[in-house]
Amino acid sequence: MSTQISGEARRHQIPGDYAAADRFIEKRGWTDGLPVIPPTEELVAAMLAATRRRPEEILGLMQPLKGVVTVEKVAANAVMAGCYPEYFPVVLASVKAVLQEQFHVGSTSCTTGGAAPVIIVSGPIAAKLEINSGTGCFGGGFRANATIGRALRLTMRNLGGAKPGGVEKSTQAWPGKITFCFAENEGRSPWEPLRVESGYPLEASTVTVTAVRCLYPVCEGTQTAGIGILETIASAMRVFGSPIYSQGLRNKVPVVVVLGPEHAVEIARAGFSKQDVKRYLFEHVRLPMRDLQGRIYAGEGGDWPAWIDVNDPDVLVPIVAEPERFIVIVAGGDGRHSAWLPSWNVCQGATELIDQG
Numbered sequence: 001m002s003t004q005i006s007g008e009a010r011r012h013q014i015p016g017d018y019a020a021a022d023r024f025i026e027k028r029g030w031t032d033g034l035p036v037i038p039p040t041e042e043l044v045a046a047m048l049a050a051t052r053r054r055p056e057e058i059l060g061l062m063q064p065l066k067g068v069v070t071v072e073k074v075a076a077n078a079v080m081a082g083c084y085p086e087y088f089p090v091v092l093a094s095v096k097a098v099l100q101e102q103f104h105v106g107s108t109s110c111t112t113g114g115a116a117p118v119i120i121v122s123g124p125i126a127a128k129l130e131i132n133s134g135t136g137c138f139g140g141g142f143r144a145n146a147t148i149g150r151a152l153r154l155t156m157r158n159l160g161g162a163k164p165g166g167v168e169k170s171t172q173a174w175p176g177k178i179t180f181c182f183a184e185n186e187g188r189s190p191w192e193p194l195r196v197e198s199g200y201p202l203e204a205s206t207v208t209v210t211a212v213r214c215l216y217p218v219c220e221g222t223q224t225a226g227i228g229i230l231e232t233i234a235s236a237m238r239v240f241g242s243p244i245y246s247q248g249l250r251n252k253v254p255v256v257v258v259l260g261p262e263h264a265v266e267i268a269r270a271g272f273s274k275q276d277v278k279r280y281l282f283e284h285v286r287l288p289m290r291d292l293q294g295r296i297y298a299g300e301g302g303d304w305p306a307w308i309d310v311n312d313p314d315v316l317v318p319i320v321a322e323p324e325r326f327i328v329i330v331a332g333g334d335g336r337h338s339a340w341l342p343s344w345n346v347c348q349g350a351t352e353l354i355d356q357g
Contacts, residue, residue, distance in 0.1 A: 009072050014038070025080070030158050032150070032178050036080035047075040050088040052357050059092075060099035063106025065161030069095065074155050081151035081179075087129060087144055090207060091151045093352040094119050094181075097209040098156065100350040108211040108344050109162035112169045113243065115211040115344035116176035117156070118256065119149055120329060122195040123205025125354055126183035133183035135333030138215065149181030152209075174214055182331055188261035189330035190268035197274070198351050205356065208327065210254055210349030212341040213244075220263065221336045226270025229263050229338075230277065234284040237319060237340055243296045245287055245317055247345030249305050252321045254349050256341040257281065257328045263338050264330045278323040286316035 014021045021038040025031055037043065048055050048071065055072035062069050071092070078091045098105045098117055108115045121131050132142040140146060162168040170177070186193050195206040216239070220232040237255075244255065257277075259267070267277060290313035309315050319342075320326060327349070332338075343349070 009070065009076065011041075029163055030154075031080065032154065032157065034178070037082055039076040039079040043079045044072065044075050047078050047083070047085050047088050048072065050085040050357075051092060051355070053092070059096060062099070062156060062160035064110055064167050067159035067161060069099065069155070069159050073159060074151075077154040077158055078147075078151040081154050082143065082147040083151050084143070084147075087148050087151075089354050089356055090119075090121060090125065090129065090131075090148050091155075093207045093354045094148065094152045094209055095155055097207055097350040097352040098152065100352075102348040103209070103211070103350045104344075104346045104348075105156060105160065106162075108347055109156055109160055110167050110169055111344060112171045113213050113344060114170035114173040114177065115213055115347065116174065116180060117149075117152055117209050118176065118212050118341060119152060119181040120194065120208045120256075120327075121181065121183040121205070122186070122193050122208065122329075123354070124203065125205035125356065126186075131181070131183040133185040133331050134188075135335075137182040137185070137331050137333075138180075138339075145181045145183075146179050149179030152181075153177065153179060176212065176215075180212075184329050185261055185331045185333075188264070190265055191274040191328075191330070194327070194329050195351075200351075200353065205354040206351055207354060208349060208351045210256065210327070211344040211347035212256065213344060214342065216340050216342075218338045218340065219336065220338070224266055226267035226272055229267055230272070230280050231284075233257070233263075233338060233340070234281055237281070237285040238287055240287070240291060241296060242342055243345065244342040245319055246292055246297050246304075248343060249308070249318070249321045251346050251348065252325055253343040253345060253347055254325045254327050255320050255343060257326055258331050258339045258341070259328065260332045260334075260336060260338045261330055262334060262336050274328050275323070277328050278326040281326055282318055282320065282323040285319045289313050289315045289317060292317055
């Protein structure tokens with residue numbers, strides 16, 4: 001397995017049973033506090049067999065400490081996370097996504113804001129691998145969700161070097177720092193899937209990865225008219241104290257909005273397309289300058305885009321720079337709940353095609 005920040009993956013001879021190997025790995029800081037599967041030569045080889053890529057192929061450098069990311073090293077971390085080999089193409093695509101320049105993986109890993117990647121899987125591979133898109137899709141109970149997200153985090157941690165007590169500076173962090181992966185509930189969505197919206201063909205499968213700070217739940221169990229549901233969601237997103245308003249506009253970072261199936265159908269029935277939803281949220285998810293200036297990270301000048309009049313206390317500041325910066329998807333089961341996820345202030349997110357060989 002890989003133990004270096006850069007260079008070829010090393011091999012270690014670990015005497016003893018599984019418990020001894022697990023302690024060996026834990027003492028070297030290669031895990032996230034949970035038990036792992038030791039990445040033996042045999043298990044890493046089985047993981048590598050799920051891709052056409054060469055083990056020594058370099059995918060990039062993982063910031064902040066510029067660890068060399070090879071296919072073999074990713075495979076070792078996927079084994080430790082508990083992935084089945086058939087999950088490996090999704091893990092590889094997720095790693096490639098965070099290595100894109102606009103993702104800013106180094107600052108994502110180090111910020112005091114506790115940002116963590118969320119993997120959104122779109123396409124037929126989600127059903128094939130049983131990546132949960134329905135009831136409890138943000139929670140446990142599905143190996144694919146838990147281990148794919150964990151494999152990405154372990155790769156970022158072990159090859160990028162950002163760990164608590166070092167350059168990882170999360171003030172509090174949140175469970176997304178361990179794993180966060182789910183799929184679109186495409187079968188219950190009234191709109192085009194995320195991959196098609198992003199320019200990929202319907203038969204393709206993709207991952208969209210962005211760094212988020214937390215998850216805000218939104219409940220609307222009384223309103224059944226689409227406009228009423230949107231009003232509730234917009235109101236729930238006007239959060240005093242959220243740095244997304246003052247940090248994300250200049251860098252055009254996204255905000256993820258995950259609509260429960262019932263909410264999505266009722267909004268669509270009212271005549272709203274996905275683009276209409278984005279435009280509505282852009283116009284209505286705003287806070288007045290008087291509530292922002294001098295608070296959070298909102299100083300007197302430089303952080304604001306030129307089109308915002310910082311001298312007008314009544315000017316309404318949107319949560320994103322443009323409607324297209326909302327990522328709107330449908331996921332979850334019944335129960336009339338939705339959610340939104342604010343992004344880290346420099347992470348614009350990234351999408352990658354899953355190479356299924």
